[in-house]
Amino acid sequence: MARSPTSFVCQSCGAAYTRWQGKCDSCGAWNTIAEESAATGVGARPGKPGKKGRTFALAGLDGANDDAPRTQTQVGELDRVFGGGLVKGSVILIGGDPGIGKSTLLIQASARLARMGHRVVYISGEEAVGQVRLRAERLGLSASPVELAAETNVEDIVATLSEGATPRLVVIDSIQTMWTETVESAPGTVSQVRSAAQVLIRHAKKSGAAIILVGHVTKDGQIAGPRVVEHMVDAVMSFEGEGGHHFRILRAMKNRFGPTDEIGVFEMTGKGLREVPNPSELFLAGRDLGAPGTAVFAGMEGTRPVLVEIQALVAASSLGTPRRAVVGWDPARLAMVLAVLDAHCGIRLGGHDVYLNVAGGLRIGEPAADLAVAAALVSSLSGTPLPADAVYFGEVSLSGAVRPVAQTAPRLKEAGKLGFARAVMPDTSRGDAAEPGLATQTVGHLSTMVADIAAAGVAGRPPEPRS
Incomplete structure (x- = not known):
């Protein structure tokens, strides 16, 4: 059996090289280049030449759209940054420092949306289901009909989401822990993050479910992983906050469905994040x-x-x-x-x-x-x-x-x-x-x-x- 070709990919920016070197010429980072087998799945090199594609139908601009343009999460500051609510089939990437409150914010938004009668799925790749339940109990959200799971395989996640009614919101916490069988590399690498994100984005566009991806950040505050993921998603949000202050700010860095200069202000309390409608005070x-x-x-x-x-x-x-x-x-x-x-x-x-x-x-x-x-x-x-x-x-x-x-x-x-x-x-x-x-x-x-x-x-x- 022929040996699968390999390449050397920078784990910071995604630049590929034919051999290993200590410094990445693209982003200037040291010791971030790792050997990976040539991708064979989503986002990989083109397949065998001569493969004929299938035809698909084309639509016009004047078609009717019966779906609601946005779904409000009932978290006013979150909806403000989103541009008025969640757009059907959109994919949002939210990054922030560890412990800043990303999971708390998303579990609160998921609980409010589920109480409105929508199907909401919260999938954690970092915590067990029991740990997520403990957080929900501390926030007083245990009675909310949010569906939980602890899974990291994106093929299994997509298969599960395809059963039953289409979820209105799916939370993936976090994208760095997801992996796909089509790529032979460890979870968290550039190839895995890019390929796993592509599978989830394809499912969101096909099914109409809004997906929120949680991303880790680097020491300089940038969302970890390849920059191409930020171009693949519809919106990129940054959840900011200082350790000595009790408030948090959600800021839009990219948004295809709304402005990028809006901010949402929250106050961290013992019962979770509280909205601050008047930040000036x-x-x-x-x-x-x-x-x-x-x-x-x-x-x-x-x-x-x-x-x-x-x-x-x-x-x-x-x-x-x-x-x-x-x-x-x-x-x-x-x-x-x-x-x-x-x-x-x-x-x-x-x-x-x-x-x-x-x-x-x-x-x-x-x-x-x-x-x-x-x-x-x-x-x-x-x-x-x-x-x-x-x-x-x-x-x-x-x-x-x-x-x-x-x-x-x-x-x-x-x-x-x-x-x-x-x-x-x-x-x-x-x-x-x-x-x-x-x-x-x-x-x-x-x-x-x-x-x-x-x-x-x-x-x-x-x-x-x-x-």
Whole structure:
């Protein structure tokens, strides 16, 4: 019998080589290349030449669709990130650090969906059925009609799911533990993960069942396994959270059926994950009023306005190269703001250590936080506290001009709802929206805000609003 050919595959990125080497040329990882036999199943090399394919029917765009477009899980924050609910036949990959609460979130969603009369199947490849039952009992979900199984063979899983009514939701926890008989390699390898995912995706598209795959993450926070799996699925979600905080954030990294800038906020309690419909109150709880170096940023996460506190500490440095430490924001963006303050506002921070933190552990990605960061830095350097009833938002350009940002109205509305009395925002946003009871201070150049903070420090009072 002829010996099956082998190849050497990187277990980090999936790149294939004809011989072993210590470093992967594709992703740069060391000692991740392992020998695997040539794939003979799904996702393998083409079969024997000359095989004739079968014909299939083609449909038009104007066909009727009697199925409901989405099924809500009754977990509002989860449905928000999904884009309004589960789409029939969709495959979703959810990743997160170990112990962050992925299994807890999915068992809660499965229980709520099963109570609505839908068939829900939860398959665990890491825990026994008894362990899953213990978690459900702790969460008070033992009476929910969720079907459980502990299995890792995808052929057996697909055969079981094909019997009876089509499940509305299938949870696979996790995809790294699944294996298929068509690939001769250990579970968790690139070939096994790719092939097992392909079998499950094919079943989802054929049967119409929505499948959620749980994925492990690497040390740098990326979902483990080949990147091709992220391209195969319909949506990729990241479940984030800091060890010192009790809340969790579900963020969409890819979504074919909804936006990718929405987030869902949950709070970890003794009874499982609790939805947080108003994250601003959670992120602003316990803030130190009147302390220099703190500013409230009115941001947007998708369609939801979120108010968070920006904390900055500027201290004289004894090092030749001052330290720059950033948590929750882009370090390159901080370097740009520091350069603009130095070049156009006369704020010399080259001999100071700068520490920046987004309170609560939320990660901010939009440039509208530039103005709030600059205000916190100047406040910390001068020792002048900013007004406790003011919010800041605006993008700072390299020339020092404060550029307008989108969705001004919901930012102001959220600030007024939480009791803030003034908003410092770009000059060109004056006529975009107005919130009753909220005074607006427009800023056209960053030096104007710096001068107001400096003048307030000399006078010994917070900066007064200017129309």
